[in-house]
Amino acid sequence: MKSEAQFLELIDTHFKGHHDFVALGRGDDCAVLTGGKDLCVSSDLFLEDVHFRHEYFSAADIGYKALAVNVSDIAAMGAKPVAFTMDLMIPSNLDDEFWNDFFKSMSMLARQNDMVLAGGDLSKADKLGISISIFGVAGSTGFLKRQNCAYGDILFTIGDIGLARTGLMALEATGTKAREALPAAVLAHLRPKPKVMIGTLLNAAGVKGLMDVSDGLARDLPRFLGPELGADLTIETKTLNSNVITFAQTIDVDPVEFALLGGEDYALLGAVSPFEAGKAESVPGFTRIGTVTKEPGLTVNGKTFTTPGFDHFND
Template identity: 70%
Template sequence: MKSEEQFLELIDTYFPRDHEFLKLGRGDDCAILAANEYCVSSDLFIEDVHFRRDYFSAADIGYKALAVNISDIAAMGAKPVAFSLDLMAPADLDNGFWDEFFKSMSMLARQSGLALAGGDLSRADKLGVSITIFGVAGGSGTFISRGNASPDDLLFIVGDIGLARSGLMALEATGVAAREVLPAAVMAHLRPKPKVMIGTLLNAAGVTSLMDLSDGLARDLPRLLGPERGADLTIEETTLHGNVLSFAQTIGTAPLEVAMLGGEDYALLGAVSPDALDKVGSVPGLKIIGTVTESAGITLNGAPFTATGFDHFGK
């Protein structure tokens, strides 16, 4: 792609400028958003840190950069409405690449009801995307934050744990050939599905805490609970995805360890009062994985569990 104008034309081809919550769209110093309350989140998606061009297509990159942001809106039980796109573009990527990238990103945006509100473009050595996303409260009028879980609340997840990590590790080990061997795991890594509808249902059902799993259950669960609470988890191997079991066998690790370390699952993790259990019971795919305890510390199937998920800065 040769000029900024070419980028802007391509963006205009794929992303409409109008949205009910956008009072002023792209092309000015700022966009203007009009609603009473917004929830806002930002995520980076950087080449050779969050993805590799070896096995991510242009369409995969455009999709996932936005999907991981939408997942944060889902984790508030909210409705995504607009996003801002800061794009770092290496000089070697051709028009065909960008066409696929924006087409894929815009399809996900349209499905999710998202307008592109603005952003910035820059040359860079490596491809990188920084997205800031905006959501509004759904029918309940509320957002669900973390840290409100009470002792004896039930903990639940919606979505697979350890599946995306299995896909990542298989892709790193064997490249695109992993698509044949562990198709669901690879797709979970390349094309995670943000659970907006599920988040809305959980919100309506009155769950007390909710978050999305980006760094693995082992690291993220303490973030949901806060420093004062712990959890007793009961997770049967049989509830894990078949691709997680296969992958764990291949590398000679316990499947539950793969599941707990997780990383980029974008499953939803939450807590709900036992009284509200019948209300969340109808949410598709919801699995109860344990209970909140009075004091800190986590047990898994009766044994103390200590492990760490993924730290971008560690090691």
């Protein structure tokens, strides 16, 4: 790709279509998002050698995941995505085929979620980087927030905990060979599935709070509970994905502890009142992990748990 015009043309080829919530699309100083409903917005980075490596991420994987991690934030609000903007940092070493695969994969995920690309920016850069801002709308029930639970509430997750970390560690250790040994884990890292439909169902089911688990449950749970509350968790090894158990045993750590520290799960963490849990419990994948306690702090299977989770700067 030699010029900005060629890039914009390729983007137009892949990202077509209109959306009721986009009154003015790409090509002006700004896009215009239609008023009338509150919009939720989130921004996430997806950077070469920080969030992905070319060694085991294909162009299609990168295009997919850069958008998927953003969609996951919308899902965690119990909302539906409608549009996104993309700032793209473009190194000179990627060929036309790469970009075609990248945009094709990203645009397929966009279409599946009925959202359009509303704008963005292009720049040359040393390494590939994607910064996406995404916009969503809630149903009649509003948005599901963090720090909106009370003593006695049931805590639950939907989606595998620790599986993406298993995939990442296996890929880092053995490269693409990991695809055969731990296929579910590798897929969880390369192609996390945003749970938009699940989030919408949970919202309609009267769930009180919901959160995207992206830095590991151990680190994200206190953020979900807020400073005043704690949690008492019961997590049996057998509830974990078998890839997590296998890998944790290989490196000789406790599978539950490993799972709690796993970053990039893009699982959902939620709280529901024990008196109104019926509907939520029937949502596919609902896994009860414990209850909210009066005092701050985390107990797992009867023991105090203090190890911090993933830190973006130090891990």
